[in-house]
Amino acid sequence: MTLLSIESVARRFPNGTEALRDATLSIASGDFVALLGPSGCGKSTLLRLIAGLDAPDAGALHWQGGPPGPGEIGVVFQDATLLPWATAEENVWLPLRLRGIPRAEAQPAIHAALARVGLQGFEGARPRELSGGMRMRVSLARALVGRPRVLLMDEPFAALDEFTRHTLQDDLLALWRDTGSTIVFVTHSIYEAAFLARRVVVMTPRPGRIATEITSPLAPVPETRFTPGYGTLVAEITAVLRQSMATA
Amino acid sequence: MSWPPTIAGLLALALWQGAVWATGVPAYLVPGPIAIVQAFLAVPGFLLLSLASTLVVTFTALAVSTVLGVSLAIAITASRWARAAIEPWAVALQVTPIVAIAPLIIAWVGEPFAALVACATIVAFFPIFSSTAIGLASPPPELLDLFRLNGASRWATLRLLRLPAALPYFLAGLRISGGLALVGAVVAEFVAGAGGFASGLAYRILESGYRLQIPRMFAALVLLSLAGIAINTALSTLGRLLLRHRGET
Numbered sequence: 001m002t003l004l005s006i007e008s009v010a011r012r013f014p015n016g017t018e019a020l021r022d023a024t025l026s027i028a029s030g031d032f033v034a035l036l037g038p039s040g041c042g043k044s045t046l047l048r049l050i051a052g053l054d055a056p057d058a059g060a061l062h063w064q065g066g067p068p069g070p071g072e073i074g075v076v077f078q079d080a081t082l083l084p085w086a087t088a089e090e091n092v093w094l095p096l097r098l099r100g101i102p103r104a105e106a107q108p109a110i111h112a113a114l115a116r117v118g119l120q121g122f123e124g125a126r127p128r129e130l131s132g133g134m135r136m137r138v139s140l141a142r143a144l145v146g147r148p149r150v151l152l153m154d155e156p157f158a159a160l161d162e163f164t165r166h167t168l169q170d171d172l173l174a175l176w177r178d179t180g181s182t183i184v185f186v187t188h189s190i191y192e193a194a195f196l197a198r199r200v201v202v203m204t205p206r207p208g209r210i211a212t213e214i215t216s217p218l219a220p221v222p223e224t225r226f227t228p229g230y231g232t233l234v235a236e237i238t239a240v241l242r243q244s245m246a247t248a
Numbered sequence: 249m250s251w252p253p254t255i256a257g258l259l260a261l262a263l264w265q266g267a268v269w270a271t272g273v274p275a276y277l278v279p280g281p282i283a284i285v286q287a288f289l290a291v292p293g294f295l296l297l298s299l300a301s302t303l304v305v306t307f308t309a310l311a312v313s314t315v316l317g318v319s320l321a322i323a324i325t326a327s328r329w330a331r332a333a334i335e336p337w338a339v340a341l342q343v344t345p346i347v348a349i350a351p352l353i354i355a356w357v358g359e360p361f362a363a364l365v366a367c368a369t370i371v372a373f374f375p376i377f378s379s380t381a382i383g384l385a386s387p388p389p390e391l392l393d394l395f396r397l398n399g400a401s402r403w404a405t406l407r408l409l410r411l412p413a414a415l416p417y418f419l420a421g422l423r424i425s426g427g428l429a430l431v432g433a434v435v436a437e438f439v440a441g442a443g444g445f446a447s448g449l450a451y452r453i454l455e456s457g458y459r460l461q462i463p464r465m466f467a468a469l470v471l472l473s474l475a476g477i478a479i480n481t482a483l484s485t486l487g488r489l490l491l492r493h494r495g496e497t
Contacts, residue, residue: 053393070399077390084494085412097408098398126493146398 002064003029003150003182004050009059011045018207019045023059025201025210027150032176032183032220034197036190036237038245042208043186047152050184051075071099074143074151078158080135082127088114088138089123095146106145113141116175133164140172150182157192169196170222177220190241194218194233195225202237204244211244279463284470287463295452295464299471302448305361305433306426306479309368313425316369317376318418325384325410326402342374346432350439364436364448371432375424383417384410416494419487426479434472 004027011020020042027033035043048054049061051073061067074095082091092113096106114120117137127135136156143151157165173196176183187193193200200214214237218224261281268280275283288295320338324331350367357363387409395405437450449468456465 051393051397053396070397073397075390075394075397079388079390081388081390081394083391083409083412085415094408095394095398098395098400098404128494 001029002026005062007059009056021207021209023210030180032198034193034200035186036193037203040205041203047186071146072149074148076139076143076153076156078155080139084127087124092141092145113145117141153185173220190237276460276462283463284466288467298449298452305364306429308365310429312369313372313376321380346371354440367436368429368432372425372429375421379417379421383414387413423483426483430476
């Protein structure tokens with residue numbers, strides 16, 4: 001079932017930069033879509049349009065069941081952006097708190113979200129006591145706690161070391177399998193897109209536009225990394241990116 | 249307490265006393281440390297009462313500066329119009345030398361205590377105001393987006409994000425303002441002292457000067473320095489306590 005259809009949206013910034021031209025994309029409920037491309041290809045702009053933080057100059061976004069209300073969109077940024085003065089539990093409570101849900105009532109959801117990202121027992125820890133990977137997990141739990149209709153992730157693992165990144169990718173995949181969340185994931189890593197996403201949307205810069213879309217034939221499990229199919233998909237995406245960059 | 253400053257200080261005092269003894273310079277020109285301590289011990293209550301009077305002005309000014317500085321910082325963060333209206337005047341007030349306007353303020357305000365507090369506040373207000381304003385604007389845009397996506401009101405954003413984010417900035421400003429409030433109080437007392445109504449330490453310094461009680465003048469000066477150091481230490485300890493849970497994140 002289509003959750004969101006994006007119809008030929010365009011966005012030009014006041015400084016004249018054409019960030020996005022004629023982008024059309026539909027996202028099904030339970031989809032895992034990667035927006036892949038180099039810097040300046042408009043992937044973050046597209047994400048902000050989906051989030052409703054920015055409005056398109058042309059085109060439209062149609063949501064199944066109306067545009068999302070407060071708290072119906074979960075976001076994870078490149079930095080964990082936690083409140084440094086608050087504990088993990090208080091950080092995860094934040095989206096619910098902003099919607100007026102008292103702590104006691106939110107407790108079960110907070111604990112479930114922290115357990116979901118493997119952080120049970122760290123409820124009282126403050127950000128400075130956690131590693132970069134654990135902070136990102138808290139950030140993920142904060143995005144999940146309100147059961148959003150869609151989870152938007154903007155290069156969330158780009159600042160982490162490779163080992164931590166692999167673990168978090170595995171865990172995100174497991175989370176997606178188990179919960180059936182809809183995820184839109186912005187990345188500039190071909191490997192990351194190929195491993196995680198069910199659909200890889202390839203974008204090109206100047207102006208930002210959608211070049212093509214590749215459906216992944218791979219199984220959403222950690223072992224996929226070691227299969228020949230993974231290498232083939234990475235090669236296929238690389239070829240498509242090169243070709244579209246050359247013609248752009 | 250760390251040892252190097254203590255040792256260096258004691259050494260300097262010993263040299264000073266030694267030089268005074270060696271040269272035989274009279275106490276009304278340069279009193280030695282011993283003469284200064286004796287001058288204090290001769291009238292300890294008198295000087296300590298004066299110190300208390302100066303400190304009351306200092307802390308009142310610091311409290312007024314805090315309330316005023318934080319409220320105006322919130323106002324300029326909330327409204328572009330308020331920023332345009334307030335900021336240039338705050339800067340103008342900050343760059344105006346207090347000695348130049350203190351006589352006017354003392355003449356206009358009339359009530360001595362209020363006049364002293366007004367002068368000290370003018371000096372102490374700016375660091376709290378400007379650091380708090382920077383702190384209120386410090387949360388990263390991603391966090392502001394997150395608040396927006398969850399339907400946070402401006403009040404909720406202020407209370408749960410901007411104010412806590414501004415706390416370290418406010419405390420840094422408060423520490424500077426603490427020292428400045430004391431300076432402002434002393435300057436105001438000097439000016440007011442010439443007008444004949446004051447009982448603070450600065451007035452004791454003036455008075456001892458007129459009467460050539462130079463050791464007492466030095467004793468008052470030492471008390472002022474100690475008060476300044478104590479205020480600074482107390483405010484940095486307060487800052488460390490309030491921020492002990494935070495990291496760099």
